[in-house]
Amino acid sequence: MKYCCHCHSEIHKKAWVCPYCKKSQRNKIAINLIAFFIILYLIFWNALFNVSNYSENSNSISYSSSSSTKRSAPVIKTPVEVDLETMFTDLDSNALNAKDSYKGKYIKLVGKVSIIDSNGAYFSISNPTNQWNFNTLQVFTSSKNKSMLKKISKDQLVSVTGTIIDVGEIIGYQMQLDSVKAIE
Numbered sequence: 001m002k003y004c005c006h007c008h009s010e011i012h013k014k015a016w017v018c019p020y021c022k023k024s025q026r027n028k029i030a031i032n033l034i035a036f037f038i039i040l041y042l043i044f045w046n047a048l049f050n051v052s053n054y055s056e057n058s059n060s061i062s063y064s065s066s067s068s069t070k071r072s073a074p075v076i077k078t079p080v081e082v083d084l085e086t087m088f089t090d091l092d093s094n095a096l097n098a099k100d101s102y103k104g105k106y107i108k109l110v111g112k113v114s115i116i117d118s119n120g121a122y123f124s125i126s127n128p129t130n131q132w133n134f135n136t137l138q139v140f141t142s143s144k145n146k147s148m149l150k151k152i153s154k155d156q157l158v159s160v161t162g163t164i165i166d167v168g169e170i171i172g173y174q175m176q177l178d179s180v181k182a183i184e
């Protein structure tokens with residue numbers, strides 16, 4: 001026999017609940033201690049889970065970045081073939097519209113080489129079909145395609161592929177070169 005810890009009635013030794021006041025006979029300190037260890041246990045496992053989760057995440061990040069470079073590598077941009085005569089006519093009629101339709105576009109066109117920069121930084125293309133059209137396409141090179149300039153010469157017809165980076169009524173068209181090839 002023992003006494004209820006709430007109403008102090010005499011109750012059975014193994015009774016968990018007092019039959020008189022219906023209150024639990026479990027020791028509050030013991031319950032708190034058990035709760036404390038459960039929480040500690042949960043924190044520990046949570047921390048462990050987070051660590052393993054983190055390493056999984058870092059693995060997946062490196063995996064996805066490597067797979068994305070694998071995915072982007074075989075992508076070959078297809079240039080839009082445009083006519084330089086049309087481009088220059090568009091620029092003459094409305095520079096704003098020309099800027100809207102050509103800026104940022106990856107294009108391929110045929111033109112006549114008019115200027116080759118001695119530093120190899122750029123070359124200019126003029127209209128091969130109309131010598132009185134003074135608009136120009138200025139083509140900027142990068143270190144990777146600078147050597148291509150050595151294979152072209154003034155007044156030569158070339159096929160140029162690149163991205164239009166700017167358009168203006170005075171500057172004409174500016175392109176970042178991707179490739180240039182002399183036309184036989």
Ligand SMILES: [Zn+2]
Nearest residue numbers: 004007018021
């Ligand atoms: Zn009781």
